[in-house]
Amino acid sequence: MAVHERPGLADATRGRILFGGDYNPEQWPEETWHEDVRLMREAGVNSVTLGVFSWAKLEPHPGAREFGWLDRLMDLMHDNGIGVVLATPTSSPPPWLGRLHPDTLPRTEDGSTEWWGGRQHFSHSSATYRRHAAAITEDLAARYAGHPALTMWHINNEYCTYDHGDEAAAAFRRWLREKYGTLDALNTAWGTAFWSQGYDSWDGILPPRTPHYLKNPTQVLDFRRFTSDMLLECYLAERDIVARHTPHIPVTTNFMPLFFGQDAWRWAGEEDVVSVDLYPDPRDPLGPQHGALVQDLTRSQARGPWMLMEQAAGPVNWRGVNHPKPRGLNRLWSLQAVARGADAVCYFQWRQSRQGAEKFHSGMVSHAGERGRTYQEVKQLGAELARISGEVTGGRIGADVAVLHDWHAWWASAQDGRPSTHVDHPAVLHAWHRALWESHLTTDFAHPEHDLSGYRLVVVPQLYLLTDAAIDNLLAYVRGGGTLVSGFLTGVADEDDRVRAGGMDARLRELFGIRTLHEWWPLEPGETVACDGFRGTLWSEEIEPDAETVAESVPYKGGELDGLPAVLRSGRAWYVSTLPEPDALRALLARVAAGAGARPVLDGLPAGVEAVRRGDLLFLLNHGREPVTVDVPGTHTDLLTGDPVTDTVALGRYGVVVLRP
Known part of the structure; x- marks a missing residue:
């Protein structure tokens, strides 16, 4: 069925x-x-x-x-x-x-x-x-x-x-034969020329x-x-x-x-x-x-x-x-x-x-x-x-923003022998989602090959591995009028974990206005790198921009990367080559979202208050221990109590209201 x-x-x-x-x-x-x-x-x-x-x-x-x-x-x-x-x-x-x-x-x-x-x-x-x-x-x-x-x-x-x-080994071999068909194809995909790993028999795998x-x-x-x-x-x-x-x-x-x-x-x-x-x-x-x-x-x-x-x-x-x-x-x-x-x-x-x-x-x-x-x-x-x-029940949630996530990219990025063991895919994903959440921007998640045309803004915190189909999908999204923001170490490898020529897929380099990606410069725990207006953490990159296509750039300040772009924009595509500290990442994404027409659920919310619309209902949740007052213009009914709410609502410690207009 x-x-x-x-x-x-x-x-x-x-x-x-x-x-x-x-x-x-x-x-x-x-x-x-x-x-x-x-x-x-x-x-x-x-x-x-x-x-x-x-x-x-x-x-x-x-x-x-x-x-x-x-x-x-x-x-x-x-x-x-x-x-x-x-x-x-x-x-x-x-x-x-x-x-x-x-x-x-x-x-x-x-x-x-x-x-x-x-x-x-x-x-x-x-x-x-x-x-x-x-x-x-x-x-x-x-x-x-x-x-x-x-x-x-x-x-x-x-x-x-x-x-x-x-x-499990026998089942793995059957799975591999179905995927690759021949040992030559498997040896090519696995790069077994390295360290004399070439297989002459399926039984050896x-x-x-x-x-x-x-x-x-x-x-x-x-x-x-x-x-x-x-x-x-x-x-x-x-x-x-x-x-x-x-x-x-x-x-x-x-x-x-x-x-x-x-x-x-x-x-x-x-x-x-x-x-x-x-x-x-x-x-x-x-x-x-x-x-x-x-x-x-x-x-x-x-x-x-x-x-x-x-x-x-x-x-x-x-x-x-x-x-x-x-x-x-x-x-x-x-x-x-x-x-x-x-x-x-x-x-x-x-x-x-x-x-x-x-x-x-x-x-x-x-x-x-x-x-x-x-x-x-x-x-x-x-x-x-x-x-x-x-x-x-049954109520839907609309989102203008999509965050891209893929398990295959996560699996590949977790390999040994990488530039930095401190770059953790879930931690980077959380950092970018946090910036959107604290900006009260409702987000969906999507696979990089999903239809993205319904979103005003697509965010890629990090996708180390991208298939050709996924890259084509991102290019088509931007050409169709969408706004894309990507974090560092994205588009580095293909589906076989083979590093793409240039250290990033050429189509993405052209999209983001990158002429050459010279080197990755990972940072030590606690180390930061100065950028114009903020500090970056975890990672940095030695990028030579394409001066003819880059419309906007935020440079590194001092050190080996002085004057090179930490953030750059080419048309509707942004590339962020470091992990900005939380306030800076939130400000950047909020600015880009506003330019793309993605709006927060409510403006002017107190710190620690979350706002979500589900269908016609507005949920306000106070994650703080102190009472707060929230402006909610108009007349509403709190479904949890049945009480009327006009223009403002008080939320106590860990308080919640569910407002119907």
């Missing part, structure tokens, strides 16, 4: 914001289940995810099927008006599978086995694993296909495994296991592509099973935020519902910007409303120091997700575990129980989400 014929998130929400989270009742005596349901109803929970880590409970020994407990839970949820997102339990196989079938266990690049006792201990390439995963999925789907509680399928969980074992010195970077790049594809095959196999039994029920699997291991553009095209897990650090002053970036990216992958599958109601358990969320922050960040397109707000998990590796990870019901602050805040949030659901 084609993706466009499948149901979507609206089929699961049915006009409501889904609210709930992962529920692991197998950790508790059955009498607790009824207490859980009472608390869920009081909190406005209308959705729970069941079965994520339940394979050993469902199949305690090979071939067994213990569905009775899940039958009772499904019935209990339905009787209480709570929908079920039913998970296939395949992310954590039972110990017997690894014991009886060691081939299902993944191996690290040095040959060590990853054993059972944790989670995600499966080889994506193992035929035995895939056979057992398909069998439990088939029986689960057949049993619950007609159950009235079922609203969505959740396949596996946080696909993130790598495998360098023998079965291995995953990039631990070498004496640096690995072949294109081999590593292809292995990352292969791993994403193998995990996607696992997802698709299970997705197709449940879709065959329930063509009317949408299917998802949860992304991790800006996760390195999956080409999420490709994955999103295979999901009915795009969902993500999001855990900003409550002590990080840029936590809300990180949340906004992940939300913008997920919304763009979904091309509309999306699902917040997991967040924490309080502290997590995996940071060095795990801080709780201050009073009001859980509400604020949940409503931020809704503002940026989420039609589902869910948590890991419902009740905080008393045993196991995540017993100090918070739950909607914490160890303090129903009298605890966490549950009381969850209950308040549930009531507010119910209050605004009818006017929010």
Whole structure:
């Protein structure tokens, strides 16, 4: 069945914001289940995810099927008006599978086995694993296909495994043969003339296991592509099973935020519902910007409303120091997700575990129980989400600005032996998105080969690798009247991680007004370079401009690059050869955006206040601890309280309003 014929998130929400989270009742005596349901109803929970880590409970020994407990839970949820997102339990196989079938266990690049006792201990390439995963999925789907509680399928969980074992090696060779066809083509793509790496047989090719010195970077790049594809095959196999039994029920699997291991553009095209897990650090002053970036990216992958599958109601358990969320922050960040397109707000998990590796990870019901602050805040949030659901769900967000991101470019830029190990793709991406976010410019994300014609401004924080198709797309966008701003180290390599002649594609050099890119000059941590009006960080470049085409230039001041351009503009194309400090980057992008006709949601907002329009609704979110007043000309109604608002609105600490004109 084609993706466009499948149901979507609206089929699961049915006009409501889904609210709930992962529920692991197998950790508790059955009498607790009824207490859980009472608390869920009081909190406005209308959705729970069941079965994520339940394979050993469902199949305690090979071939067994213990569905009775899940039958009772499904019935209990339905009787209480709570929908079920039913998970296939395949992310954590039972110990017997690894014991009886060691081939299902993944191996690290040095040959060590990853054993059972944790989670995600499966080889994506193992035929035995895939056979057992398909069998439990088939029986689960057949049993619950007609159950009235079922609203969505959740396949596996946080696909993130790598495998360098023998079965993965054989699969890697098959993948490479399909991609390249001949060994000559592979040797050319991988540049195996370097260091005597030429292959005379497919059998000689291995995953990039631990070498004496640096690995072949294109081999590593292809292995990352292969791993994403193998995990996607696992997802698709299970997705197709449940879709065959329930063509009317949408299917998802949860992304991790800006996760390195999956080409999420490709994955999103295979999901009915795009969902993500999001855990900003409550002590990080840029936590809300990180949340906004992940939300913008997920919304763009979904091309509309999306699902917040997991967040924490309080502290997590995996940071060095795990801080709780201050009073009001859980509400604020949940409503931020809704503002940026989420039609589902869910948590890991419902009740905080008393045993196991995540017993100090918070739950909607914490160890303090129903009298605890966490549950009381969850209950308040549930009531507010119910209050605004009818006017929010399905609402779209318009953006004049697109930020380009590509996993293949990220993978290639993370190679060893590069000019600077301090240039981190996600950090650069965050810096540029932050500048736009603090300017109150709503942004989508896009792949560099996507249609960009609907955007007034396209921003490329850094795309080290660009295909010819992507470069042609950028050129066509600018020729069509769009404004493009690119950061440093962009367009350096082709899809085989082969450095393009001149150190940057010639078409891009012409576009940006660069005659010659002589040298890259990376900076040490904490080192800056003076530019006219600001200071640059992280990176600089020795650029000779094309005086005939450059319309505007900001020079470096002093040092080896004195007088050479740090920033230059040719027509509608800008190139920024350093990373300006935050205030300078924000000012630059705000200026370029204004020239391109991209306008902020509101002008004159106090520091720390975020403004987002979703449909006709205006969300204002105060990320500060001090109360502020915001000018909102006209008459509005705050949907959270029902109160009228005229011309100004007061926002308390972590305050939120949702204004309808």
